Amino acid sequence: MSSGVARYEVQGTIAVITLCNPPVNAFSHSLRIGIVDGIDRAEGDPHVVATVIIGDDFGFSAGADITEFEMTSVTAEPNLREVIEVIENSTKPVVAAIGGNCLGGGLELALGCHYRVAVAGAKLGLPEVKLGLIPGAGGTQRLPRLVGVETACNLIVSGVTTPAEQFWGAQLLNLFVEERLREQAVEFARLVAAHRKTHRRVRDLPVVHEKPEAFFLFARNMVGAMAKNFPAPMKCLEAVQASVKRSFDEGTRVERQLFGELMISDESRALRHLFFAERYAGKAADIGEDVRIREIKSVAVVGAGTMGRGIAITFLTAGIPVVIVDTEQDTLDRAMSAIRQTFEDQVTKRKLKSDKAEKSMAMLTSTLAYKDLKDVDLVIEAVFEDLSVKEAIFLKLDAVCKQGTILASNTSTLNLNKIAKFTKRPQDVVGAHFFSPANVMKLLEVIRAEHTSPDVLSTLLKLARRIKKTAVVSGVCDGFIGNRMIKQYVLQAMLLLNEGSSIQQIDGALEKFGMAMGPFKMCDLAGNDIAWAIRRRLYAEDPAMPRLAIADRLCEMGRFGQKSNLGWYRYEANRRDALVDPLVNELVREERNNMAIISRAIADEEIVQRCIYALVNEGARILDEGIAQRASDIDIVYIYGYGFPVHRGGPMFFADSVGLSSVKRTMQRFAETSGPTAGFWKPARLLEILAAQGKTFN
Numbered sequence: 001m002s003s004g005v006a007r008y009e010v011q012g013t014i015a016v017i018t019l020c021n022p023p024v025n026a027f028s029h030s031l032r033i034g035i036v037d038g039i040d041r042a043e044g045d046p047h048v049v050a051t052v053i054i055g056d057d058f059g060f061s062a063g064a065d066i067t068e069f070e071m072t073s074v075t076a077e078p079n080l081r082e083v084i085e086v087i088e089n090s091t092k093p094v095v096a097a098i099g100g101n102c103l104g105g106g107l108e109l110a111l112g113c114h115y116r117v118a119v120a121g122a123k124l125g126l127p128e129v130k131l132g133l134i135p136g137a138g139g140t141q142r143l144p145r146l147v148g149v150e151t152a153c154n155l156i157v158s159g160v161t162t163p164a165e166q167f168w169g170a171q172l173l174n175l176f177v178e179e180r181l182r183e184q185a186v187e188f189a190r191l192v193a194a195h196r197k198t199h200r201r202v203r204d205l206p207v208v209h210e211k212p213e214a215f216f217l218f219a220r221n222m223v224g225a226m227a228k229n230f231p232a233p234m235k236c237l238e239a240v241q242a243s244v245k246r247s248f249d250e251g252t253r254v255e256r257q258l259f260g261e262l263m264i265s266d267e268s269r270a271l272r273h274l275f276f277a278e279r280y281a282g283k284a285a286d287i288g289e290d291v292r293i294r295e296i297k298s299v300a301v302v303g304a305g306t307m308g309r310g311i312a313i314t315f316l317t318a319g320i321p322v323v324i325v326d327t328e329q330d331t332l333d334r335a336m337s338a339i340r341q342t343f344e345d346q347v348t349k350r351k352l353k354s355d356k357a358e359k360s361m362a363m364l365t366s367t368l369a370y371k372d373l374k375d376v377d378l379v380i381e382a383v384f385e386d387l388s389v390k391e392a393i394f395l396k397l398d399a400v401c402k403q404g405t406i407l408a409s410n411t412s413t414l415n416l417n418k419i420a421k422f423t424k425r426p427q428d429v430v431g432a433h434f435f436s437p438a439n440v441m442k443l444l445e446v447i448r449a450e451h452t453s454p455d456v457l458s459t460l461l462k463l464a465r466r467i468k469k470t471a472v473v474s475g476v477c478d479g480f481i482g483n484r485m486i487k488q489y490v491l492q493a494m495l496l497l498n499e500g501s502s503i504q505q506i507d508g509a510l511e512k513f514g515m516a517m518g519p520f521k522m523c524d525l526a527g528n529d530i531a532w533a534i535r536r537r538l539y540a541e542d543p544a545m546p547r548l549a550i551a552d553r554l555c556e557m558g559r560f561g562q563k564s565n566l567g568w569y570r571y572e573a574n575r576r577d578a579l580v581d582p583l584v585n586e587l588v589r590e591e592r593n594n595m596a597i598i599s600r601a602i603a604d605e606e607i608v609q610r611c612i613y614a615l616v617n618e619g620a621r622i623l624d625e626g627i628a629q630r631a632s633d634i635d636i637v638y639i640y641g642y643g644f645p646v647h648r649g650g651p652m653f654f655a656d657s658v659g660l661s662s663v664k665r666t667m668q669r670f671a672e673t674s675g676p677t678a679g680f681w682k683p684a685r686l687l688e689i690l691a692a693q694g695k696t697f698n
């Protein structure tokens, strides 16, 4: 049901329409009706000389209600365009009183008013492009009439939010006030009604630019190069260009046409999906908002290696004091100077002010003694991936830490239930799986062990927002959500290599699909030795397990990836470019001969389908087992942790857009031609069910 009301009252001779639809005053259907009713009442009341539209406590308006996008109510009359027309055609002047956020449809409505008054702290913007859209209620036609073509293009193409004061002095704002918005807007409305005979409509202003053709040619080149997989930025330009070339009515027709095309585009659907996915992620479905959150005022990081350092930087950046622990003073000293260096690099790159860097470093201490951890609120363990090492540490933590301290492990593969059992407080144990580099990567998998208490889980999820991470809850399994799936993806890449594709073809095909880097480059980055160690353990446990002969030989040659400057590619010192190494291609040929494989030509389409559907099938199992709470959580893991292309919305959303029965049929086709690995393509139970019912994951 649509919510939101527009309160109508008359203050002397001024009608005041107050938008009230928490939390952001989105223009729901009922709010739109309320605004039109308010304007009609003001028009019909002979005592009213002007109207002020103002937001309640939640800012002016953040625009369209995107929860309505998939519903019929979004187009139900009056739509926003019609509301704005009613305002613009009102015979009595209408003043927008802008405080807080005035975004998207909110700004479009304000542009339809005859005057705009803004208060300090107000923010303006047309962020539709971030959802793969263009403004659809006249924004692309009215904004250039007030701020000029170039500024309008900048604002609309970038979708940035700008403080209102930056428009003070431009035509966009008629008055800028420091405080008392409502009173001053009402007073302003009284004055314009008394002293002006006519009240100009923005639509009647000319659009002026000296050399529009040259400007748009330049803008198209710039935007085209940056927009890549997203059509919306170019359509923004097209719409603004229409404001220059055509009449207002024709321009709005162009805008509407482009908006409609984008609304049904795959890219916009993906972006809208991710907008909601991000809001759902980080919420435990079975835990209420009322659970008491533990206060985190200090953190200890155990292990001052790659991950420990990145985790420490993350907390320090968020203003949370950190004590870092390791076994040798030397290791601690190296970690301290590496952390300092990272902050200094940020200062050099002007990403951080030097006083902020100093402040962060002042909050960092190091110690060899566990007793120094007795008062911390949270410990994150990031030592070697070895259960016996972790056991020793959790025993110590249990002995020294105060009651209520949250004990988290950054393990990527070990069983968290076992780790929790090393303590007498399994309810306080949780997984905090950061991704490398921990101070850069946005994803945090929060692992809920068997006995993790709801308040511990909720505390970590809330903390994730404070340290600017996007958290996703995962249950306990080998590799959790992300790494468990990536194993299947990499396996397919290896099988494709066996069968005849080249390393470069496989990486190239997946990069063309949009992955930030192909699987072989990814393995080189992560370190080939890690997967090799796991494989050797599995070979020992199960001698019948098929060998990945090429990958094994690569590791036997010490080609561990970027860290040894040699892997699937070769690397030059201090450079990241992956250079083709003919030696590896020769090795591939040799191993194919050893395996008596007659290589075949494989199309890029097959490469993409096999690797991505491998992710999808494992994702379906993860969902079915309840390891992930929602398909959209899996999408978030892949977007933020594995460089999955944003315009495809994540692996599960991508499979939904292809159609699950089509995905299943393709997998069956692969099974028929996969010989000994046919079992890989057995569709997950959930995929079977949804495909049969014509349903989707999301």
Ligand code: NAD
Binding pocket: 302, 303, 304, 305, 306, 307, 308, 325, 326, 327, 328, 331, 381, 382, 383, 384, 385, 386, 389, 392, 393, 410, 411, 412, 413, 433, 434, 435, 436
């Ligand atoms: P690392 O080898 O770089 O660092 C481990 C650190 O732990 C070393 O400084 C070592 O001296 C210290 N350490 C060992 N035993 C200790 C003890 N008893 N007390 C205190 N310190 C001790 O390892 P890393 O790559 O930072 O990985 C750490 C953890 O993070 C592992 O569990 C790993 O699985 C996980 N992880 C790693 C990555 C990654 O990409 N490197 C990503 C996610 C999670």
